[in-house]
Amino acid sequence: MTDVLGLPVLVLNRNFDPIEVTSVRRALVLMYCGAAEAFDDGELYDFERWRSLDPRTEADAITIVGGALRAPRILHLLRYERRPGLGVRLTRRNLMFRDAFECQYCCIRPGIAQLNIDHVFPRSRGGATSWENLVTSCRSCNLRKGGRTPDEANMRLKRNPVRPRWSVATQITLKHPSPFQEWVPFLKAS
Secondary structure (H helix, E strand, O other), X not given: OOOHHHOEEEEEOOOOOEEEEEEHHHHHHHHHOOOEEEEEOOEEEOHHHHHOOOOOOHHHEEEEOOXXXXXXXXXXEOOOOOOOOOOOOOOHHHXXXXXXXXXXXXXXXXXXXXXXXXXXXXXXXXXXXXXXXXXXXXXXXXXXXXXXXXXXXXXXXXXXXXXXOOOHHHHHHHHOOOOOHHHHHHHHHO
């Protein structure tokens, strides 16, 4: 049995752009306070109207006095219209996703466990840990390159490393690889 209050809820701003994912618990608080409405089957529901709906499934129900409350899957904020910044956190997973889980020197895809993170300009020589200086490499290429630059090691990069410009929808999809079906139109549209 999963914790229904901890299930993910897609949050849309006033213009119906996805901005984040929150929990059912937080979504219900925002609905109850009048800051947001639930979006379901093309309709917006305030908290009072939402209480009158039957849960989709038993796993989607929150037991309350007098019955059960449906857990929302999409929340529409009533006032927020600003788009969040598109800064992408520099993490091992995001770096590998940017490089398509492929060695940037020999272009093989050995599997995540066999991939390393390589500093193009070596850290031992002052190379920064940044999007523009890190690439995904297989173990053998990383060992072959060692503490040298790709030119010194006579190795070519498949493409120069750059900071990704992912949308909020892409970031949400990375964190929640199998979203609810109701989320798909909003994630594809942005």
